[in-house]
Amino acid sequence: MNVTVTVNGKAYTRDVEPRTLLVQFLREDLGLTGTHVGCDTSQCGACTVHLNGDAVKSCTVLAVQADGMSVTTIEGMGTPADLHPLQAGFWEKHGLQCGFCTPGMIMSAAELLKHNPDPSEEEIRHHLEGNYCRCTGYHNIVLAVRQAAGALRAAALAEQAADD
């Protein structure tokens, strides 16, 4: 079946089998390998992307279900020269060790910060309950999200000041 999915702002049309998972579509058809497959059973969150703005586990969505929708992956968050505040936060607070869970952590945390610009440590931990880190790095992940939240708030304030 032909599906058209807008990924990180660019529309892609591909012929896929109905059983193709969204994560396979992203990784194998589009070559966007930043989204990882960890457990493949809807639990670990490594494959988290945004589908029409909502964080979802792309191992549990069919590419055909995403037809006509927009997807944001970790590749759409920032570039090496211009990191997204969450990517900068993970770098500066050492929020990763092996890095396998990091794309999913960042996409999940990004949804939290969209709805809650100043989350408490407890709120961050609860929101990330569907993202597993096996390097036991949760402590620094929470610090990274807190730092990113502060940076995003500061940026919003600066933007507001510029508008005024």
Place this chain on the structure above:
Amino acid sequence: MYPANFDYQKASSVAEALAVMAANPDVKVIAGGHSLLPAMKLRLAQPPALLDVWGIEELKGIRREGDWFVVGAMTTHADVLRSELPLFPEVAYEVGDPMVRNRGTIGGSLAHADPSADYPAAALALGAEFVIRGPEGERTVPAGEMFLGMFESAVQPGELLTHVRIPATVQASAYEKFKHPASHYAIVGVAVIRDANGQIRAAYTGAGEKAERLHRLEERLNSGQPVGTGLVESATLLGDRFASPEYRAHLVDVLAERAAARV
């Protein structure tokens, strides 16, 4: 993991979905897919054809009709969580995790009738009703007749659960859950509500082949007695590598005590 292959089509209206099901009895309805797709990847389910009802607008959203809330079957757990429904937001908060709640739907979960799902306990305790449409028209099924067995609801082949009707007014409600740490499914969950007339109604999920009313708890609390123990017979419950029937019976008592203390 790939599921086995299948044919796929989307329906844009309930009428279209019913027509597709009538023409192809083997078609399986997919909503958010967060129960069905994991089962298909493990080849526990191999439907030859999927009918995607996620995009049917008439099945989305929550509206008030007198003393009832009418919830579209394709309303996600995330939308239930942010709603004014009684009890259900607290229960939705216990379903999976934020990503699962963004895709999973109230109708998909209830029609699937997973014995470890959270909503059935809330539906039974609140006295919800299920609006089901099929080739013969529409029928309304009370909660007590919805859950027939393990993964078996009253929704028959060729039918579609379209709406869940939930009483709008209760005096108090509570849901207490002991969840599996990885899957977040209920090993046991207990819902207790005090209805508009002050009467207690309660139900449990996760412990047996299907969610059930907790009649013994209701009788005790409605006659001024304490919660006590022995609310369910362990012989009627499930045992697996996570919890024995005896342990599940104990959890029902403990969680009922906690929930009852909040209503």
